[in-house]
Amino acid sequence: MITTRFARPEDAAEIVRLRRLMFAAMSGADSSGDWEHAARETARRQLSAAEPRLGAFVVDGDAPGPAHLAACAVGCVEERLPAPGHPTGLFGFVFNVCTDPRYRGRGMARATTEALLDWFAARGVTRVDLHATEDAEPLYRGLGFAEHSLALSLDVSRRAGVSPPDVPRQGAASPVRASARPAGPAD
Numbered sequence: 001m002i003t004t005r006f007a008r009p010e011d012a013a014e015i016v017r018l019r020r021l022m023f024a025a026m027s028g029a030d031s032s033g034d035w036e037h038a039a040r041e042t043a044r045r046q047l048s049a050a051e052p053r054l055g056a057f058v059v060d061g062d063a064p065g066p067a068h069l070a071a072c073a074v075g076c077v078e079e080r081l082p083a084p085g086h087p088t089g090l091f092g093f094v095f096n097v098c099t100d101p102r103y104r105g106r107g108m109a110r111a112t113t114e115a116l117l118d119w120f121a122a123r124g125v126t127r128v129d130l131h132a133t134e135d136a137e138p139l140y141r142g143l144g145f146a147e148h149s150l151a152l153s154l155d156v157s158r159r160a161g162v163s164p165p166d167v168p169r170q171g172a173a174s175p176v177r178a179s180a181r182p183a184g185p186a187d
Contacts, residue, residue: 002111006119007056007072012043014069015056015096022098026133043074053077055092057115059108061100071099071108073116075130077123085126092120092128097136110139117143 007015016039023031046054054076061070074096082089094116099108120128129148132140 002059002106002108004057004059004111004115007043007047007058007074009044009047011056011058011069012040012047015043015058015072015074016040018069018072018098018100019074019096021100022096025098025135046076055116055119057112057119059103059112061103063102069100070103071112073097073109073112075116075120075128077120077125088124088126090123090125092117092125094128094130097130109136110143113139113143 016036019039020031020036043054043056046052047056054074056072056074058072059070061068063070073094075092075094078091078093080086080089080091094113097109097113099106117128127148128145129151130140130145131151132145
């Protein structure tokens, strides 16, 4: 039997190590960098929250050497506007499932993912989304995942220097743009 547990803040470094292994398996290249420090801090902070929106389930490794994780499944709860079929507006997104190569083929990815899905359900999440690699697709289909809609993505980092549109702050008067006023007799 596989024993899963909810991750603790002190597991952040190991979760990021597994995340790096996941990216290497997906791309065929090791992708170390500054993102790892930011990811550790984010995971530590989010796992420390009183009501965590980040769910992470792990299996402790038993191989010789320093303490380590054998596998993890990590996701987050997103609050969107409620919709038909999704009255809570709570959706889940699984963004990290990885098993250390020393432990693959033992059902740990399935066990941690099932624990994460149960965690989502207990929080009122009505739909969970993920992006699957070809290798992991049978696992997710076996858990009941299916195509939902065409997912598209856009990297908006190139827009980083663009001024955001005027957005009224709560309690503040709405900004008026000259181009938004109706033309009057003085115009």
